[in-house]
Amino acid sequence: MANWLDNLRAAAPGRITTSMAERTQHGRDAAHDEPQLPDAVAYPLTTEEVAAIVRVCAEYRQPIIPFGVGTSLERQVSAPLGGLSIDLSRMDRILEASAEDMDARVEAGVTRERLNAELRTQGVFFPVDPGANATLGGMTATRASGTNAVRYGTMRTNVMGLTVVTPRGEVIRTGGRARKSSAGYDLTGLYVGSEGTLGVITEIQLRLHPLPERFAAAVVPFPTLRTAIESVIAAFQLGIPVARIELLDETSVSAVNRHSGTAYAESPTLFIEFHGGPAGVDEQVAQFREIAAANGGGEFAWAERPEDRSRLWKARHEAFWAAKELRPGAGILTTDVCVPISRLADCILETRADLEQRGLLAPILGHVGDGNFHAMIFFDPTDGREATSAQDAHDALIRRALAMGGTCTGEHGIGAGKRQYLALEHGPAVDTMRQLKTAFDPDGIMNPGKMFL
Amino acid sequence: MANWLDNLRAAAPGRITTSMAERTQHGRDAAHDEPQLPDAVAYPLTTEEVAAIVRVCAEYRQPIIPFGVGTSLERQVSAPLGGLSIDLSRMDRILEASAEDMDARVEAGVTRERLNAELRTQGVFFPVDPGANATLGGMTATRASGTNAVRYGTMRTNVMGLTVVTPRGEVIRTGGRARKSSAGYDLTGLYVGSEGTLGVITEIQLRLHPLPERFAAAVVPFPTLRTAIESVIAAFQLGIPVARIELLDETSVSAVNRHSGTAYAESPTLFIEFHGGPAGVDEQVAQFREIAAANGGGEFAWAERPEDRSRLWKARHEAFWAAKELRPGAGILTTDVCVPISRLADCILETRADLEQRGLLAPILGHVGDGNFHAMIFFDPTDGREATSAQDAHDALIRRALAMGGTCTGEHGIGAGKRQYLALEHGPAVDTMRQLKTAFDPDGIMNPGKMFL
Numbered sequence: 080m081a082n083w084l085d086n087l088r089a090a091a092p093g094r095i096t097t098s099m100a101e102r103t104q105h106g107r108d109a110a111h112d113e114p115q116l117p118d119a120v121a122y123p124l125t126t127e128e129v130a131a132i133v134r135v136c137a138e139y140r141q142p143i144i145p146f147g148v149g150t151s152l153e154r155q156v157s158a159p160l161g162g163l164s165i166d167l168s169r170m171d172r173i174l175e176a177s178a179e180d181m182d183a184r185v186e187a188g189v190t191r192e193r194l195n196a197e198l199r200t201q202g203v204f205f206p207v208d209p210g211a212n213a214t215l216g217g218m219t220a221t222r223a224s225g226t227n228a229v230r231y232g233t234m235r236t237n238v239m240g241l242t243v244v245t246p247r248g249e250v251i252r253t254g255g256r257a258r259k260s261s262a263g264y265d266l267t268g269l270y271v272g273s274e275g276t277l278g279v280i281t282e283i284q285l286r287l288h289p290l291p292e293r294f295a296a297a298v299v300p301f302p303t304l305r306t307a308i309e310s311v312i313a314a315f316q317l318g319i320p321v322a323r324i325e326l327l328d329e330t331s332v333s334a335v336n337r338h339s340g341t342a343y344a345e346s347p348t349l350f351i352e353f354h355g356g357p358a359g360v361d362e363q364v365a366q367f368r369e370i371a372a373a374n375g376g377g378e379f380a381w382a383e384r385p386e387d388r389s390r391l392w393k394a395r396h397e398a399f400w401a402a403k404e405l406r407p408g409a410g411i412l413t414t415d416v417c418v419p420i421s422r423l424a425d426c427i428l429e430t431r432a433d434l435e436q437r438g439l440l441a442p443i444l445g446h447v448g449d450g451n452f453h454a455m456i457f458f459d460p461t462d463g464r465e466a467t468s469a470q471d472a473h474d475a476l477i478r479r480a481l482a483m484g485g486t487c488t489g490e491h492g493i494g495a496g497k498r499q500y501l502a503l504e505h506g507p508a509v510d511t512m513r514q515l516k517t518a519f520d521p522d523g524i525m526n527p528g529k530m531f532l
Numbered sequence: 533m534a535n536w537l538d539n540l541r542a543a544a545p546g547r548i549t550t551s552m553a554e555r556t557q558h559g560r561d562a563a564h565d566e567p568q569l570p571d572a573v574a575y576p577l578t579t580e581e582v583a584a585i586v587r588v589c590a591e592y593r594q595p596i597i598p599f600g601v602g603t604s605l606e607r608q609v610s611a612p613l614g615g616l617s618i619d620l621s622r623m624d625r626i627l628e629a630s631a632e633d634m635d636a637r638v639e640a641g642v643t644r645e646r647l648n649a650e651l652r653t654q655g656v657f658f659p660v661d662p663g664a665n666a667t668l669g670g671m672t673a674t675r676a677s678g679t680n681a682v683r684y685g686t687m688r689t690n691v692m693g694l695t696v697v698t699p700r701g702e703v704i705r706t707g708g709r710a711r712k713s714s715a716g717y718d719l720t721g722l723y724v725g726s727e728g729t730l731g732v733i734t735e736i737q738l739r740l741h742p743l744p745e746r747f748a749a750a751v752v753p754f755p756t757l758r759t760a761i762e763s764v765i766a767a768f769q770l771g772i773p774v775a776r777i778e779l780l781d782e783t784s785v786s787a788v789n790r791h792s793g794t795a796y797a798e799s800p801t802l803f804i805e806f807h808g809g810p811a812g813v814d815e816q817v818a819q820f821r822e823i824a825a826a827n828g829g830g831e832f833a834w835a836e837r838p839e840d841r842s843r844l845w846k847a848r849h850e851a852f853w854a855a856k857e858l859r860p861g862a863g864i865l866t867t868d869v870c871v872p873i874s875r876l877a878d879c880i881l882e883t884r885a886d887l888e889q890r891g892l893l894a895p896i897l898g899h900v901g902d903g904n905f906h907a908m909i910f911f912d913p914t915d916g917r918e919a920t921s922a923q924d925a926h927d928a929l930i931r932r933a934l935a936m937g938g939t940c941t942g943e944h945g946i947g948a949g950k951r952q953y954l955a956l957e958h959g960p961a962v963d964t965m966r967q968l969k970t971a972f973d974p975d976g977i978m979n980p981g982k983m984f985l
Contacts, residue, residue, distance in 0.1 A: 179765055180872040202769065222714040233712050235721070236689050251961040256937035257870040258902045259686050261675040261725055261945040263954050263983065264965045268688070268721030272714055289771035312632055316655065318742035318808070320773070355771070356819065359812035366809065417710040419633040449711045486713035493715055501716050508704040511972070512717045518971030519964070530716065 083139040084119060087163065090131040094122045105144075105164040109211065110152040110413060117144055117158035121165045126242055126250055126281040129165060133279060134248030136163055142527050143246075145275040147188065147217030150209075152413055153494025155221060155274050159528040165279060167216050174282065178203045181287040182239060182256060187216025187280050194285075203287040206231035209490065210396045216280050221492040222272030226395070229448030230322040230354070231288055233490070238271050242282035246520040254284060269515075274492050275526035277519045291322075291354035295364055296388045299351065300344040300377040304328060305424040307347045310367075310374045311447050312420055317370070319363050323352040323392075326447035328431075330405070331398050334442060338401030339394040344377060349447070350395050352388075402442045402455050410460040412469050416480035417451035417489030426483055430454060430476050437468045451489030478503075498532045536592040537572060540616070543584040547575045558597075558617040562664065563605040563866060570597055570611035574618045579695055579703055579734040582618060586732060587701030589616055595980050596699075598728040600641065600670030603662075605866055606947025608674060608727050612981040618732060620669050627735065631656045634740040635692060635709060640669025640733050647738075656740040659684035662943065663849045669733050674945040675725030679848070682901030683775040683807070684741060686943070691724050695735035699973040707737060722968075727945050728979035730972045744775075744807035748817055749841045752804065753797040753830040757781060758877040760800045763820075763827045764900050765873055770823070772816050776805040776845075779900035781884075783858070784851050787895060791854030792847040797830060802900070803848045805841075855895045855908050863913040865922050869933035870904035870942030879936055883907060883929050890921045904942030930956075951985045 087095045097119045106114030118141075123129045136143050142162025149156055158164060170186035173194060177183070178201040185194060192212045195204050207218060209225040217223075219241070224233035231237065240254025254260070254267035270277060301307035304326070311324055326349055327335065333345045353363045368379070382391045403411065418426045427443060434441045434456065445452025454476065458469035477487045477500050487493075487500040502509045513531060516523075540548045550572045559567030571594075576582045589596050595615025602609055611617060623639035626647060630636070631654040638647060645665045648657050660671060662678040670676075672694070677686035684690065693707025707713070707720035723730060754760035757779070764777055779802055780788065786798045806816045821832070835844045856864065871879045880896060887894045887909065898905025907929065911922035930940045930953050940946075940953040955962045966984060969976075
């Protein structure tokens with residue numbers, strides 16, 4: 080290891096640290112307190128430095144763990160076998176941004192909030208919004224999505240190209256600036272969601288979208304989860320291009336009210352937003368009002384002024400932290416299944432029944448337009464029986480979602496936490512994924528212990 | 533070969549033919565008359581039959597060439613090394629279609645027109661429209677797009693999952709019915725656009741879209757190509773969700789007029805379509821009228837009744853055949869570059885100047901919203917100098933597009949015809965593509981002579 084570290088320091092002078100504080104910070108994510116420590120942390124400033132660092136790790140067969148700002152949730156950044164955490168947060172330049180072509184090229188360490196702050200004056204924005212102020216590199220690596228995906232797509236659809244350092248330390252560029260291409264294999268799509276197991280993403284070409292002329296957001300309560308979801312299905316069938324449509328169950332709404340000082344009716348609730356020209360938005364609103372009324376929806380609480388919209392979505396985005404206050408100090412298992420929307424009500428209701436039967440507290444909220452929801456299952460980490468019960472409920476939920484044609488993870492990724500479910504979901508296709516992993520990374524140095532068991 | 537054929541016949545009784553007529557038909561595509569013949573043609577009815585057939589070919593290391601209806605343009609279906617053409621057109625069942633979940637699962641041989649005919653009564657449609665009535669398997673394999681892609685995306689964004697027979701004859705299922713997933717590598721995206729070089733696609737899970745409440749289509753002439761393109765850019769910057777926006781140059785309009793009996797002004801022209809609710813469409817139309825007026829646009833010829841819209845788009849779709857009549861019997865080189873839209877006017881105008889200087893006739897039309905256009909370069913196949921000049925103009929066009937950040941092929945694929953440009957476009961990333969090809973198909977039996985030199 081001494082030789083390896085010496086060579087790393089020679090390859091990237093001044094960029095390598097072995098401080099315990101930094102190793103600790105880089106060994107854990109937003110959902111797990113106990114770190115798994117890398118042996119060292121690198122802070123490269125350029126793609127060439129990343130390549131030089133990777134070549135040294137390849138020579139010594141040392142694990143490489145790409146790191147953004149650590150907001151992932153499935154231990155994607157932990158270092159179970161030690162090695163080097165490559166922190167890309169100092170690669171934070173916006174290299175190009177074009178309002179005419181609606182695209183931007185950024186280094187992997189640029190955060191989405193920073194990008195949007197810089198774009199604002201140009202009348203364009205980058206829509207993918209997972210809540211946390213993640214880096215665009217991290218969002219690419221986990222195929223992130225969030226509240227806007229129902230209208231604008233996920234990272235899968237909004238990444239046009241990449242610069243990647245391969246596990247051998249070569250630099251390749253995938254994709255390009257054309258809005259579509261049929262030239263060769265879609266390597267871009269392959270690295271999106273690869274969770275650091277195939278290479279280190281250092282630059283991202285992003286698709287931008289015009290800032291809508293008008294926004295209208297509202298909060299609407301429904302008598303039941305099912306009627307709320309039926310309204311969403313009806314809206315899609317009518318072709319209403321809803322920009323966001325989020326579901327909170329009564330427990331989540333109650334937590335939000337306590338945390339954010341709001342006074343929403345404590346029943347199943349949709350947070351919804353429309354984008355477009357003034358007449359188009361009015362029409363969408365009128366159509367959705369009719370649908371909601373037909374499904375027993377209550378009073379709409381509108382937010383049209385920017386500050387009111389910000390408050391509304393801040394309340395939604397803080398729902399996770401709000402819910403945490405329901406049982407301070409408890410452990411939380413965050414689930415992430417996604418099912419065809421026709422099965423969503425069944426999936427949520429069967430899950431709630433199971434959780435209630437087990438006596439587990441678990442507020443539910445989700446990106447209902449995509450069929451994706453999160454149950455936050457609370458448990459006392461010192462109570463082995465309850466912790467096991469929470470795990471069992473999660474396992475049952477994933478099997479339920481898969482039986483409905485869904486996925487074990489809509490947006491958080493496999494990481495270390497869901498590896499046992501990859502084969503359950505994809506069957507023999509996992510062998511094909513492994514073939515690919517072995518071809519690209521024969522020594523298994525890229526983020527080992529993630530994705531595959 | 534006798535053993536191979538005997539074993540094929542045993543694996544799929546009644547499905548194998550060696551008739552010269554069928555071998556000839558399967559050895560050529562819509563753009564090339566001279567066939568490269570497979571040794572035999574198979575007509576499987578099920579995924580299991582495909583798998584059995586592939587296993588026999590793998591045992592004898594015989595080439596496998598997947599075939600839909602042969603509407604591809606870059607010799608993707610030709611058999612330069614012989615082997616077996618697998619014709620999937622008899623696998624034509626629509627397995628599932630859900631208006632609630634907006635998805636459908638089809639066998640690879642279903643054509644897009646047939647699918648849309650079946651879906652019509654359910655209020656949903658599959659938008660990707662390359663013009664030809666291709667099979668959905670073929671469209672998936674070439675990452676097809678066409679006139680609707682500007683609003684609804686290409687096959688890349690509209691394919692959710694696949695059933696694939698691997699080069700070893702195993703059956704895998706990729707993706708699923710969830711509208712998004714972060715579970716493992718995006719194998720679906722990898723097979724989309726793989727042009728038969730990684731496996732045989734036998735089933736496709738497709739994303740559907742609601743039929744818009746209102747359509748409005750129009751034809752608008754502009755004084756110059758540049759003002760037409762400036763109008764498109766302005767429309768996107770305003771966020772007008774244009775459903776189709778197609779550019780025809782004056783030569784193409786003139787050909788269309790002669791072929792379809794229309795009387796459009798013979799100047800650079802946009803064919804445009806808006807989808808949405810009635811008020812939303814009115815608003816889009818009003819906004820686009822203003823933009824067109826500011827750019828010198830002429831009279832709008834509207835088509836709102838279904839039969840008028842059909843006539844308008846039929847005229848656009850037949851532009852290729854219309855243009856062919858400009859010089860009957862001539863050879864045609866169909867180009868397919870795609871560039872960032874801010875460079876599109878430059879790219880087209882520089883290309884026209886080059887073609888004029890060479891004395892080549894070449895009507896231009898394109899999916900201008902995506903930055904993708906086709907120049908149909910005519911040449912006399914018996915005139916070596918002119919044929920070379922056409923090739924040189926095509927080569928210059930591709931280099932021009934790549935220098936502008938574009939791609940050599942927006943939607944037709946690499947096939948046999950553009951292999952020399954793959955490395956020019958993607959550089960060292962082509963080595964990564966080859967690594968992948970070798971890992972999946974070590975014996976190189978899947979569609980040899982395509983994609984890679």
